[in-house]
Ligand code: SF4
């Protein structure tokens with residue numbers, strides 16, 4: 048216990064989570080209270096005092112990194128809205144979870160953007176999807192939906208155009224399941240509503256200035272064209288959404304002075320499908336294949352984060368068996384292989400962005416193909432692996448990677464799995480990384496394009512909640528696998544990659560080092576696989592149930608994915624025997640949050656650099672837009 | 674010296690270029706052979722060059738666990754007692770675990786007793802919606818639905834071709850054993866027989882049908898379709914008509930649906946009579 052008399056400096060970075068909570072309660076006795084709901088943790092903070100308390104959490108207690116900020120709608124379960132924040136220390140350790148509640152009607156919670164800039168996009172998302180207003184937010188606009196969208200789609204009483212039932216499984220599929228296509232019953236165009244104050248004609252505006260005005264970017268095209276009464280060289284340039292350099296359907300609105308970028312605004316949501324709403328209609332099990340489709344380059348990592356979150360919840364109940372050692376070893380192997388895939392892909396496409404068009408990336412993805420062959424043989428699919436289950440896996444490694452000819456012209460293959468893996472880990476992947484370095488690390492063009500470009504300082508990286516290579520390239524040695532270890536990472540020997548310069552080249556170096564560290568981990572996994580040969584991947588020897596019941600509570604499962612910290616915030620509304628569908632399912636998407644500092648990193652550089660800077664962040668739109 | 678890094682990289686490109694040709698020469702015409710040796714080697718850990726599979730002249734055969742749009746297993750034509758019978762008992766588990774909810778099942782009912790019978794009357798999968806997750810195959814307790822290996826399903830009109838009905842979905846058990854021999858064998862070990870679970874159970878039970886135990890299980894007909902199977906086998910059998918399914922069953926009207934339903938039940942009753950007598 049800490050006495051409130053202690054000076055703030057003495058307690059920084061020193062207190063355990065419990066003591067930190069005690070400190071907060073003693074400092075703000077009337078604003079902070081324990082969250083006493085069953086299965087919940089952390090503190091409830093009075094909304095009016097939120098900014099003050101958040102400052103104390105950051106400055107006095109040293110929780111300098113806001114990992115996730117998200118909203119929950121407790122309709123019918125208290126009838127309030129809630130913002131949930133997970134703050135961490137970049138020196139490592141668990142989360143300080145704090146929450147603020149507000150009414151469902153006209154919800155309002157003070158913005159934390161001034162405390163953590165990383166709250167920027169996340170609060171905009173909460174406004175967009177839940178309708179929570181954040182007084183103090185500098186730019187509170189919709190982020191995934193468009194202005195003029197009717198309603199706030201994540202609210203529990205909002206229904207999608209093809210609404211069937213609140214929760215799956217739907218009743219009309221069995222036993223009286225007569226198939227129909229939903230678009231036949233629910234004709235497109237007739238199933239959309241507009242808010243009463245929207246002017247549909249405005250959506251057909253043709254003048255450029257009005258297009259930008261409707262985006263609400265604060266960009267006045269006229270003013271720029273006619274500054275101080277005469278023409279200047281300042282222009283608004285729209286990049287995307289259909290632009291090959293944006294790695295998907297993504298848009299950046301830049302203002303440029305000559306060739307130099309003065310400001311940049313990311314515009315996203317073109318691939319938005321309300322993954323989280325789908326996730327709340329789904330059962331727990333249904334969500335696993337949906338997570339594959341977030342960061343579709345590394346679906347194994349997505350699976351892992353989600354099953355960790357749900358396993359946390361399940362461990363609150365009585366009937367729960369943690370995964371076996373073999374299961375954990377296979378999981379880590381799969382995740383590390385997908386990290387290699389991810390980094391090879393990221394570096395390759397970043398090179399495309401800065402002009403080394405496709406030759407390097409084809410060399411790298413040759414090795415990726417091999418890894419995907421392995422995924423296909425083990426999980427059944429190359430990219431949409433859907434491999435992990437609660438407490439286990441889809442299946443153990445097969446003895447042989449073997450195919451049977453089925454279609455005309457089929458060519459068959461047959462390898463011993465362990466031999467294939469051993470050769471891959473000991474020879475092929477290291478060879479590819481060597482080649483990669485030979486091709487690039489000393490390449491003068493690459494050095495000139497990337498050194499000193501897209502700089503993000505360490506403090507900014509933390510404050511903007513950057514994650515993954517973006518954070519570690521700025522000198523912050525923060526890797527969830529070490530900072531807040533999960534699975535069998537504590538017993539594995541590897542180093543956290545870190546570079547000090549904070550530019551594109553530093554991020555490239557971090558990725559290369561991580562490739563090598565992943566190989567190092569894989570080399571330690573292989574003997575573990577051999578040692579556990581024959582052990583079941585399920586604790587009780589048989590696969591888990593198809594409709595697991597999950598006890599009441601909340602959980603935040605996070606993993607270090609290729610692109611950064613991937614977190615899942617899952618709330619189970621429980622009930623007798625547990626719930627079968629999550630009440631809240633939120634994805635803390637690294638690709639999304641890593642875009643928060645994009646504007647900061649871009650201003651002052653040339654237009655051609657913007658493409659490279661975006662590539663060096665490494666986003667994937669399936670995850671950004673969700 | 675400025676430019677050495679660049680030159681080193683270019684050497685690598687050159688080496689890849691040469692390696693690809695060397696590999697090509699090494700395999701020569703053999704690369705068109707279907708033999709595992711060649712293809713496995715070219716694709717294997719020894720290969721050095723950049724190698725492209727010339728689809729569709731050559732295709733990489735998919736591994737056993739590969740999953741693409743599911744199919745339903747029906748008994749082989751030459752099966753002595755159950756020829757052409759569905760393995761599916763219409764228990765509905767696959768429809769429940771299907772994440773995008775693209776499986777639709779009409780459970781069969783006995784026309785006389787009105788009780789459910791362990792056989793689907795209709796079964797649809799909307800392959801536009803199917804996300805190939807493989808859950809249906811994974812959680813089916815009767816090994817009756819399996820993931821296919823045929824990924825060449827493109828068609829010109831999605832509105833009329835992409836809801837697969839039972840006829841289109843059904844493939845013989847021997848097909849599954851041919852595309853996934855190891856898995857089929859493992860499943861057989863778990864089941865304890867190559868036969869369907871129910872067939873095996875009935876065989877074990879012998880000819881004397883234990884009516885009492887079937888009563889006890891009636892309350893859980895969903896969970897224990899075997900009991901219903903016994904009940905169906907005891908029902909009297911009306912004469913049967915040839916099976917005929919509508920071309921687009923999902924768009925037919927109620928009368929046709931009723932008709933199809935009646936025929937399916939007749940078929941079933943006939944089969945029951947055959948195995949019962
Ligand atoms: S789970 Fe298997 S037996 Fe049950 S309805 Fe589906 S296919 Fe038929």
Ligand code: SF4
Nearest residue numbers: 771803804806807809
């Ligand atoms: S593979 Fe998955 S999506 Fe497709 S029918 Fe089966 S359960 Fe449904």
